Amino acid sequence: MPTETGEAGWVSEAHEFSMAELAELSGLSATELHELVEFGAVAPLRPEATPWVFGGHCLVTVRTAFRLRQSFELEPHGIALAMALLQRVSDLEAQLQHLQARLPQPTV
Numbered sequence: 027m028p029t030e031t032g033e034a035g036w037v038s039e040a041h042e043f044s045m046a047e048l049a050e051l052s053g054l055s056a057t058e059l060h061e062l063v064e065f066g067a068v069a070p071l072r073p074e075a076t077p078w079v080f081g082g083h084c085l086v087t088v089r090t091a092f093r094l095r096q097s098f099e100l101e102p103h104g105i106a107l108a109m110a111l112l113q114r115v116s117d118l119e120a121q122l123q124h125l126q127a128r129l130p131q132p133t134v
Contacts, residue, residue: 041082042071048080052088054095058102062091065106 049056062068063078068087070078090112091105100108 041085043080043082043085045078045080048084048088051085053092054088058091058095059088061102062088062106065103067091067102067106067109 043051045056045059048054049059052059054062059068063070063073068080068084068091071081072079087109091109094100094105094108098104098108
């Protein structure tokens with residue numbers, strides 16, 4: 027599903043990307059993507075299969091990885107760590123919202 031510059035499109039979880047497509051759409055090299063897989067920052071749909079195929083959600087992940095690399099000049103291991111921490115923050119925010127929704131609402 028490569029798109030030309032300036033062309034917008036919807037990506038769903040059902041979309042699948044090859045390593046080359048994901049590299050092209052993210053700005054990362056295939057080597058960097060391979061290292062991100064090794065460090066657990068992104069996972070192919072079937073890790074045992076070759077070539078690897080990635081789900082639609084991975085596009086957001088690898089674009090975030092690209093921005094982290096560009097902004098902070100991180101190595102792939104640093105990118106994986108930063109992404110794990112960002113995911114943990116997101117999980118904690120969701121848990122906090124869930125718990126806050128369970129609190130009784132003050133009466134005015």
